[in-house]
Amino acid sequence: MTVREVAVEAYREALPALGASLVGGLLAGLVLGGMRSDLRAVEGLLVLVPALLATRGNVYGSLGARLATGLHQGLIEPRVRAGDRRLRAAAAAALGNGLVASLFAATAAFAILSMLDAPVAALGRLIGIALVAGLLSGVTLVIVVITVVFAGYRRGYNPDTLVGPLVTTTGDVFGILFLLIAVRSVTLVLGGV
Numbered sequence: 097m098t099v100r101e102v103a104v105e106a107y108r109e110a111l112p113a114l115g116a117s118l119v120g121g122l123l124a125g126l127v128l129g130g131m132r133s134d135l136r137a138v139e140g141l142l143v144l145v146p147a148l149l150a151t152r153g154n155v156y157g158s159l160g161a162r163l164a165t166g167l168h169q170g171l172i173e174p175r176v177r178a179g180d181r182r183l184r185a186a187a188a189a190a191l192g193n194g195l196v197a198s199l200f201a202a203t204a205a206f207a208i209l210s211m212l213d214a215p216v217a218a219l220g221r222l223i224g225i226a227l228v229a230g231l232l233s234g235v236t237l238v239i240v241v242i243t244v245v246f247a248g249y250r251r252g253y254n255p256d257t258l259v260g261p262l263v264t265t266t267g268d269v270f271g272i273l274f275l276l277i278a279v280r281s282v283t284l285v286l287g288g289v
Contacts, residue, residue, distance in 0.1 A: 198230030
């Protein structure tokens with residue numbers, strides 16, 4: 097293959113994913129813009145948003161990279177089977193890591209804001225919001241990453257090219273959406289505490 101052919105192939109695979117990432121980022125921004133009252137109601141939540149979104153990208157991007165490596169090495173097949181322990185273990189590890197990272201982010205945000213004597217919601221409220229959002233977005237991201245990586249691989253795409261934009265877009269869109277759901281759910285359960 098010539099350099100030109102490699103470049104054309106890379107752009108052919110990457111441009112649709114990058115375009116979807118751009119549109120998804122705009123959608124996430126619209127949802128975040130609509131959360132103004134929720135962000136004001138839960139003090140310290142705005143500090144938590146970037147940490148939670150970064151966590152989604154890091155944790156589930158790693159899952160996608162592991163899947164891509166397994167596909168390239170022939171360790172896993174590009175389909176979901178009930179008895180595939182490697183796939184189940186990778187998905188469970190990603191979900192567990194995502195929840196631990198969400199818990200850590202909420203605790204760190206609370207501790208830092210408290211040390212700075214800045215207004216911050218109760219620790220239980222921040223942890224509840226982070227865990228609910230982490231669980232909902234984690235389950236969604238596991239399903240989307242596995243589905244798209246396997247489907248792309250079966251269609252001849254390099255899964256490594258798909259993982260970055262896919263996780264970023266899905267993590268941002270669903271991360272913000274599920275954060276909104278988590279804020280409203282936890283507020284409903286805990287009331288004004």
